[in-house]
Amino acid sequence: MTEDPKGLLAELGDLRKRARVDRHGYWLPFLLFGLITLGATPFYGPMLCADGGQNPELVEPTVCSWSSADQPWLYHWLHPTGQMSGPVFGLHQPGVAADIYWIIALLCGYLAVVWWYRWRAAQVGVETPTRLYAQVTIFMLLLPLIGVPVLSELVFGRLGWQIALPITVLLIVAATWRVRSVRFTLAVLALFALAHFVTFYPYGPMFVLAAGLAGLAYLERSVVCTVTVAIFSATVLFVNEAGRFFFYWPYAVEDFASTALPALVLLVGGIIGSVRREMAR
Template identity: 30%
Template sequence: MTDLPPADLLDEMTRLRARTRADRHAYVPPLLLFGVLVLLAPLWAAGGPPRFGVAGVWFGTPLQLYWLVAVVGGFLATAGWYLYRGGRRGVRTPIRAYLAIGLVGVLAISFGLPVVESFAYRVARSPYAEPSFTVPVAAVAVLALGGVLWLRPKLGSRGARGTATAAAMVFGFVALAMLDLHFAPVRPYAPLLTIALGLLGLAWLERSPALGVVSGVFAATALLANLYNLQNVFFHLGLFERYEGPKTMAFTNTLLPGLVLLAGGAVAAWHERRARA
């Protein structure tokens, strides 16, 4: 039996729970990593001829390749970090769902963006790129995705859970495809939304309100970058001309999302340091 008074024992248990959660949380390096990767994207935005074409679809512009490497590398580096951290701390957040989000996002970047950009003029004139089509389909896909994720833990057999996982990936891909159809002909920033979805999924797996807030703010800025040309803000502030080339446009549209991730990572690191104190 302990000699600590009940109030002191309760405080000690609270501190131990906070320290255990901090040991399990490992999202600070991924936030900082993705922040740096987003801020580096404008370096490859100047463009260039695609490297190869298949059935009229041209692949391999510098920015396409960069986003592919950044998203794949970022998700794999995050998974590797969680495995390493879990081995050292003895507690680890399961990351299979996070990797599934990354796979769906990579498929969207690998195929969706090149297809849309290769036929940008036709896509822009197609009724299937109109908000009256893309928004309802994306909304239905997101609702179906939520329903499948809610149902999956209640399924008894492994086969049923595997089928639910596959269905969730299909619905996620449909939602991202609608985003590609809607955004890519004007601004190639759909990969930001893939990163945002991954971080939101990680926040849910971590049961972390702090990561949820950072991911939510980042998702809002990523959506803003796809809906509105943020270079107009810099133009009205007198910092840039209305258009100074693709690198400047990419810089002004990725600056805010990248800074949100870096600032969120710094605040999260400070918060976790306090939790372990």
């Protein structure tokens, strides 16, 4: 080690850079959640049926009819205000299969990411704290499962949203204002609003994923990680809402656009992060 002050500063800068590289491990969560998002594709394909009494091999099948009254209690619990069919999901028949898949997949993914960062900390000696990521992910998993249904049943359903919404906002502000900063209060309000969208939109679970990855990007302090999360969030909104602005996907890819394109963003981000890590070694 050199005794020259400039040399010492240069070596210190190199050590800091190496520590940041060793600490970054977002590439594996990106690959994992990219595969999870891609794995959800079969749950959003349209169900086709033939009219009663007709041979499905002789006539062109049409989209099966759907009614929320035919759904089990779990569907109504998870979607207390119903579920919207967006432009891309217009042919999708809502059901509990996709909900169960996302709940299990996101929970397993969350546990895998926490284990991954703790394992890496033991290997490289530099730990990325996962507390914020865990808090955001658990918060966003519990709100659609318990918080929104309970609020809808006990508060919004009885008082009406005109009265219940201001009361809910005031309670959140009162509970968080003195404990944390204004920024924390605004973040909690945003997550509560996001949790409602999770129950309302068919692609809502990807909001949960985006929120968890945003917390991860905040911890990683990585440009690639942050940009990837931003592009992923924008892609989720674009591919599912573009039809409202009269942009429609080709029929051949319509059934896959809602999940495959956001998954591709995460997979590419994970690959780039892995390559950058290897090049920096």
